[in-house]
Amino acid sequence: MNDTPKFRRQAPDARKKDLIDATIRCLEKKGSDGLSVRSISAEAGISVGLINHHYPSKDDLIADAYEKLATDILQNVINIVAETDGSPREKMSAFFKAYFSSIVLDQKFLRIWIVFWYMSDKSEKVRLSHDKTNAGFRRQIELMLRNLGELPEAPDFNYRLAAIGLSGMLDGLWLEWCLNPEIFAPEEGLMLCEGWVDGLMAGAFKL
């Protein structure tokens, strides 16, 4: 009679990938209102029950989505830096340019991040995803600063402390721009970070 199937079966791994993507899309579009299993399953085009078939709880899905999105964003930036041939200083500039583009500087990301942070307070799983991705970001910053610091013309400075300062400034500017993009332009944020690194290389800080 009716030979159009009511649903399509998928292998667990493929379905989980779909669910993760749907979760990210859902949080992008609806923010904290997109956090419910019904909202996510509607976005994924599947029934409510399927989420708990593939995940022990909603929190595990959120944690996976967190890790996927954060890793993707960082990887996008890293790829752009890797494609740039040049000195460590030029690579740092390439990093800033990518960071202050819509690859990172996008209000939808803060909208999602707030939900992740909110969930981190409730769920151990989400907090673990947070810690892992945060460490990856800081490691990347520190690596670039180390390459800078090993140049012959570079003054002595504390790599760890410099990485904290720079990622603090990056995070802070990202946060503030997302909270209110009218306060300053992305290029101004970029200029502030370039200036900070110039100051560092000129020995203006005692680190």
Add this chain to the structure above:
Amino acid sequence: MNDTPKFRRQAPDARKKDLIDATIRCLEKKGSDGLSVRSISAEAGISVGLINHHYPSKDDLIADAYEKLATDILQNVINIVAETDGSPREKMSAFFKAYFSSIVLDQKFLRIWIVFWYMSDKSEKVRLSHDKTNAGFRRQIELMLRNLGELPEAPDFNYRLAAIGLSGMLDGLWLEWCLNPEIFAPEEGLMLCEGWVDGLMAGAFKL
């Protein structure tokens, strides 16, 4: 027979103050789990219905609590700076010292702030409280930078841009320290900010 009253009446203003305080205490203690009217009313020692008698909705109470807490914290810092006699540069240092003390740098505040940010996405009222208090913070930073810039030995720099850079660094370090206090010590954050201002006054940045 029983002459101990079942409850004590309070004037609306006094009761609202109690509710605001209870909300802040509740969010401090329980984070996002302390957001419900039942949780808040239990903390305040009153019945569930009373909140909606004094506030049209829960969001209005949250917005009031946001504004109260943010204003109080900023005021505490301003008071300490005001008590400090000295040059604009010394006042800036007093500000940093207060900022990197538990007056501002306290994990419980981020826990509360995440709830506020989370609510900002849902409630226009909460977002207004956020915008207002954020502007007050930035205004204070810019004022101190202006006092610095008007010194005869100061180089020319853009006050607005400098305020964005400094408050970005302050916000970012606050956020990162609260997310994971083991990454760096408060004194290190203070040192980074002092170094940034020293660089600014030495003309290391082109702002």
Add this chain to the structure above:
DNA sequence: TTTCTTATTGAACGATCGTTCAATTGTGAT
């Protein structure tokens, strides 16, 4: 003491939440 105002209570309501599970059905293996 009596009256009147209104702050306060707490049960009730409808909505929504995450999760469960028996029934269904797509799909590859036989």
Add this chain to the structure above:
DNA sequence: ATCACAATTGAACGATCGTTCAATAAGAAA
């Protein structure tokens, strides 16, 4: 073509949410 497995469905459950509102009673005014 048939079987067996398991991916998928969707109704149902109990918990919790914010809000409403009729009943109550505290406390000032008369």
